[in-house]
């Protein structure tokens with residue numbers, strides 16, 4: 001299959017998805033008996049609850065059946081430890097996607113004694129999207145039935161339950177959490193589905209009321225709200241938008257074609273789901289790399305985050321992404337942001353850079369490209385590209401840069417002003433030099449602030465010129481350690 005044919009196939013696939021999402025939900029899905037009745041009636045339950053094991057996280061070998069006490073003992077459910085319930089989303093193939101086993105394995109790696117249950121609602125999740133979306137209510141009721149039964153029958157506390165739902169599965173978890181007799185401990189929403197849910201009533205989707213603590217990762221919230229694959233609005237106590245939440249690094253067409261060339265066409269569906277599924281892999285990262293937690297920062301907008309203005313940890317403004325998140329329950333939903341690498345481990349180190357450009361002539365230039373290099377006690381990170389939307393004289397500019405490695409304490413900052421890709425003589429003659437005295441850097445991960453000085457008191461940055469170097473100020477003057 002040629003590249004062209006492949007692209008056509010993928011576009012058709014996405015188009016179909018979009019078209020399906022626009023259709024109105026199918027009517028006629030069972031609405032009959034009240035929830036209370038259903039809780040006692042185990043016979044109609046179609047979802048299956050597979051208790052996987054740490055020895056074999058890949059296969060379904062034993063099912064917990066609500067109403068059948070013996071199944072709990074048969075499956076070696078450990079009543080003294082916590083339980084994770086993994087809930088999948090819409091599926092085209094009707095089979096478990098490969099992430100299910102990866103997540104189960106990572107959960108057991110982190111919590112070897114826990115119980116990891118995979119909720120299997122594949123037969124309904126593989127229907128037409130609007131039908132599958134409507135079924136989240138029924139499946140959520142079934143999950144709640146299991147949880148209530150476990151509590152009544154075995155005294156198994158809801159404090160030990162953590163639901164992890166991906167896409168439509170996040171709304172299944174939300175419905176389940178809203179129906180249990182007692183509030184379950186935690187729900188993690190992994191890019192909760194957007195179509196049919198963005199404007200839905202809170203009782204039908206994931207919301208902060210569904211568990212003692214609800215945390216959400218938003219990784220594919222692109223386009224207008226009614227067309228976005230992932231829900232755009234915050235639906236938890238903490239909502240994290242990695243890389244702005246729209247689209248994830250490593251998920252563009254070029255990357256996907258490269259992967260297909262290497263791994264084969266059967267991975268083609270990854271292209272469409274790459275950003276959506278990234279939410280799961282970020283959570284897996286948090287389970288496997290617990291000693292290096294990924295940090296997220298509260299911010300009012302992604303634009304402010306891009307300017308580096310939100311790297312504060314005061315008053316719970318920063319938090320860990322994923323499993324080790326600190327439970328902060330704000331009065332309002334709070335959106336948090338961070339950048340990531342394109343592969344696991346996803347963690348990067350965030351820095352705010354603040355520079356005052358002195359100039360004798362009035363000028364304003366748009367979309368100027370700079371390169372920044374950071375040298376530290378452990379490592380260095382070179383040629384970090386950044387585009388400043390607008391620069392002008394006698395103004396302080398602030399922007400965000402990220403390092404993929406831990407460079408330790410900062411020692412030197414280098415800066416270069418790139419020429420435009422299209423060279424023009426007028427630009428050459430008319431571009432003034434930027435005079436810089438100090439560069440202020442704040443590290444998000446360590447919260448340390450360092451001021452760098454030009455060796456001669458000031459340095460002039462010329463467009464298209466060389467790197468200019470700034471050393472850690474010696475601190476002779478009180479100004480050198482002033483706060484940012």
Ligand SMILES: *[C@@H]1O[C@H](CO)[C@@H](O)[C@H](O)[C@H]1NC(C)=O
Nearest residue numbers: 076077078079080081113114
């Ligand atoms: C249940 O989990 C506990 C740890 O909380 C462990 O000590 C115990 O051995 C487990 N029981 C079984 C039967 O595996």
Ligand SMILES: *[C@@H]1O[C@H](CO)[C@@H](O)[C@H](O)[C@H]1NC(C)=O
Nearest residue numbers: 358359360361362363393394
């Ligand atoms: C910038 O400020 C300096 C004094 O700090 C002044 O001499 C200069 O004229 C100002 N430049 C512009 C463009 O206003």
Ligand SMILES: *[C@@H]1O[C@H](CO)[C@@H](O)[C@H](O)[C@H]1NC(C)=O
Nearest residue numbers: 359360361362363392393394
């Ligand atoms: C630059 O522009 C500002 C107002 O836009 C003006 O007050 C200042 O005098 C100008 N400076 C120079 C050096 O032209």
